[in-house]
Amino acid sequence: MLNDIPTTKVARAARFAKTGLNVGANYIKHYAKKAVGAESTTEDLHAANAAELYGTLSEMKGSVLKVAQMLAMEKNMLPSAYADQFAQAQYQTPPLSGPLVVKAFRDAFGKSPFQLFDEFEPEARQAASIGQVHFARKNGKQLAVKVQYPGVADSIKSDIRLVKPIALRVMGLNEAQVRPYLEEVETRLLEETDYALELRRGQEIAAQCQELAHLEFPAYYAEFSTPRILTMDWLTGQHLKEFLVTNPAQDVRNQIGQALWDFYQFQFNNLHQLHADPHPGNFLMRTENGGTLGVLDFGCVKDVPQDVYQLFTALLAPETFADETRLAALLSEAGVLRASDAPALRALYLRTMHVSLELVGRPFRQATFDFGDPSYMAALYALGDDLMADPELRKQREPRGSEHFIYLNRTYVGLFALLTELKASVRTQ
Amino acid sequence: MAYCGGYTTMEKDRIKQAYLDFVLNEGHPPQSVFKLTQQLGIAEQEFYQHYPNFEAIDREIWADFGRRARETAAGEPVWESYGSREKLLAFYYTLLEILKQNRSYALMSLRRSLHRMPGLSPRVLDDFRQDFENFVSDLLSSGRVSGEIANRPLVQDGYPRFFWQQALFVLGFFAKDDTVNFERTDAAVEKAVTLSFDLVGRNTLDSAVDFVRFLVRR
Numbered sequence: 216m217l218n219d220i221p222t223t224k225v226a227r228a229a230r231f232a233k234t235g236l237n238v239g240a241n242y243i244k245h246y247a248k249k250a251v252g253a254e255s256t257t258e259d260l261h262a263a264n265a266a267e268l269y270g271t272l273s274e275m276k277g278s279v280l281k282v283a284q285m286l287a288m289e290k291n292m293l294p295s296a297y298a299d300q301f302a303q304a305q306y307q308t309p310p311l312s313g314p315l316v317v318k319a320f321r322d323a324f325g326k327s328p329f330q331l332f333d334e335f336e337p338e339a340r341q342a343a344s345i346g347q348v349h350f351a352r353k354n355g356k357q358l359a360v361k362v363q364y365p366g367v368a369d370s371i372k373s374d375i376r377l378v379k380p381i382a383l384r385v386m387g388l389n390e391a392q393v394r395p396y397l398e399e400v401e402t403r404l405l406e407e408t409d410y411a412l413e414l415r416r417g418q419e420i421a422a423q424c425q426e427l428a429h430l431e432f433p434a435y436y437a438e439f440s441t442p443r444i445l446t447m448d449w450l451t452g453q454h455l456k457e458f459l460v461t462n463p464a465q466d467v468r469n470q471i472g473q474a475l476w477d478f479y480q481f482q483f484n485n486l487h488q489l490h491a492d493p494h495p496g497n498f499l500m501r502t503e504n505g506g507t508l509g510v511l512d513f514g515c516v517k518d519v520p521q522d523v524y525q526l527f528t529a530l531l532a533p534e535t536f537a538d539e540t541r542l543a544a545l546l547s548e549a550g551v552l553r554a555s556d557a558p559a560l561r562a563l564y565l566r567t568m569h570v571s572l573e574l575v576g577r578p579f580r581q582a583t584f585d586f587g588d589p590s591y592m593a594a595l596y597a598l599g600d601d602l603m604a605d606p607e608l609r610k611q612r613e614p615r616g617s618e619h620f621i622y623l624n625r626t627y628v629g630l631f632a633l634l635t636e637l638k639a640s641v642r643t644q
Numbered sequence: 645m646a647y648c649g650g651y652t653t654m655e656k657d658r659i660k661q662a663y664l665d666f667v668l669n670e671g672h673p674p675q676s677v678f679k680l681t682q683q684l685g686i687a688e689q690e691f692y693q694h695y696p697n698f699e700a701i702d703r704e705i706w707a708d709f710g711r712r713a714r715e716t717a718a719g720e721p722v723w724e725s726y727g728s729r730e731k732l733l734a735f736y737y738t739l740l741e742i743l744k745q746n747r748s749y750a751l752m753s754l755r756r757s758l759h760r761m762p763g764l765s766p767r768v769l770d771d772f773r774q775d776f777e778n779f780v781s782d783l784l785s786s787g788r789v790s791g792e793i794a795n796r797p798l799v800q801d802g803y804p805r806f807f808w809q810q811a812l813f814v815l816g817f818f819a820k821d822d823t824v825n826f827e828r829t830d831a832a833v834e835k836a837v838t839l840s841f842d843l844v845g846r847n848t849l850d851s852a853v854d855f856v857r858f859l860v861r862r
Contacts, residue, residue: 327722
């Protein structure tokens with residue numbers, strides 16, 4: 216009645232059922248056109264279905280979109296039309312009202328935030344992915360207080376249950392084929408709603424990365440935190456976009472880029488655990504001490520199993536790149552190549568992976584690498600477009616490779632994007 | 645006289661509390677007024693000095709919930725800095741806290757007077773409703789002064805009833821909510837109140853009416 220966004224499970228399910236019907240209608244139109252001999256490509260059909268699904272998803276907002284975004288990032292998993300639609304997806308939640316923030320504190324601490332802190336700003340300073348960040352002061356310390364939207368964990372769970380069958384049908388994927396990938400995404404999404412876990416991981420990783428230069432981590436305050444509220448130091452600095460507007464000197468960019476690179480390499484090689492969300496909003500930069508990088512948000516952390524670590528490292532090693540048999544063996548181990556593949560298909564995968572790995576692994580094979588070189592990012596984008604345009608490859612809709620690669624890829628894509636925007640030259644070995 | 649007044653309110657509260665305890669323990673109202681007064685050790689006629697029947701106690705308990713919610717919410721130091729939308733939100737959240745402490749009674753009394761007539765307000769909420777609509781009218785008129793709410797002379801008299809339907813929606817949602825700590829109800833309140841204030845605030849509709857009026861008067 217009053218709720219514009221369908222809130223109850225029944226209403227959501229009804230919305231999805233409607234999409235299912237429309238998608239069905241799209242198929243009927245497609246085959247009807249074909250029957251009368253009209254030109255209707257499968258491409259048209261995919262585009263119509265993607266528009267339908269996207270319409271539903273944007274109406275649902277929230278977690279469904281996040282799942283969609285994750286799937287969209289694994290572009291080779293999806294027909295391009297869906298990927299294009301999903302790429303537009305924006306995750307957004309309206310800001311929490313002041314009274315709801317007060318209530319969240321009362322539920323958690325039995326006190327209002329105004330009693331708990333010396334000073335508390337009722338207006339949020341920024342939006343976080345599933346909540347918002349408030350500014351507070353306690354004993355002279357400036358604090359960032361992240362408050363989670365109520366019911367997020369619950370609606371993520373029910374959305375995933377609802378979206379899965381329909382999304383799979385629309386995308387022409389088979390549940391069994393994508394189950395491990397979806398499970399991986401679901402696990403990470405649900406972990407993100409647990410601020411107690413984030414607090415522990417933030418503290419652990421910060422402690423282990425203490426030796427790394429020019430990095431800064433906020434201290435977390437367990438006494439002012441719960442699974443839904445997270446209190447940490449308010450770090451100063453600017454996000455990438457604003458920081459670049461100030462025209463920082465090349466040395467500063469290099470130093471920050473170096474800090475970023477070292478941070479990720481240390482996590483991957485030594486901790487086997489990664490801050491898997493290198494989104495520009497999670498880093499604060501300032502020129503102090505020749506360039507300092509503040510790291511926020513340990514909501515999404517990927518543990519890298521030992522075998523996956525070895526596989527990933529081996530794939531990027533220079534000797535693999537030079538040796539076709541070794542590459543084929545590693546790709547079989549990773550599940551990208553299968554014994555049942557026809558020789559032509561096998562050759563196609565091998566060729567594609569060879570090109571991709573050459574390009575993606577380039578920074579790892581040189582002593583220093585200049586991410587400011589515009590031809591490198593252009594080559595990366597061109598590669599993506601080529602892969603998407605390859606008609607043979609596009610027919611291969613079924614996803615391949617270890618599910619652990621989803622977040623590893625996401626991490627390195629994000630890291631490379633940050634470094635190229637920074638135009639930093641980095642000592643990579 | 646003052647002593648006597650204090651004494652009667654005390655007795656009234658005792659009767660109310662005894663009734664509440666009985667309903668909570670037994671799951672239904674006492675079979676008769678006599679049974680309750682006997683338990684309390686007072687004469688039956690004393691009961692009628694305060695209440696005509698048990699339904700009146702139910703209505704008063706609900707009205708108490710509403711009053712306590714308004715008073716507690718208005719007691720917050722931030723109350724004065726809130727706009728009308730936030731004040732209504734604060735009221736709902738405080739009310740839900742109070743109802744959470746009394747959920748068993750709230751559900752029992754609501755169900756008892758629902759009568760399988762959807763859309764009709766439960767009788768037990770009569771007094772609560774009156775206070776609520778007054779409260780909303782005050783919020784709306786101060787919202788009109790601050791410009792938060794559009795002035796629409798012909799329709800705005802219907803607003804308190806519209807907001808009452810919203811209150812019923814919230815109560816119904818709370819009654820059916822099966823999430824931990826009723827978090828979905830919090831989200832429902834947030835969305836419903838935001839939408840309603842978007843509707844009563846100055847929006848596309850006002851510009852459209854203004855435009856049509858301009859064309860007609862040409």
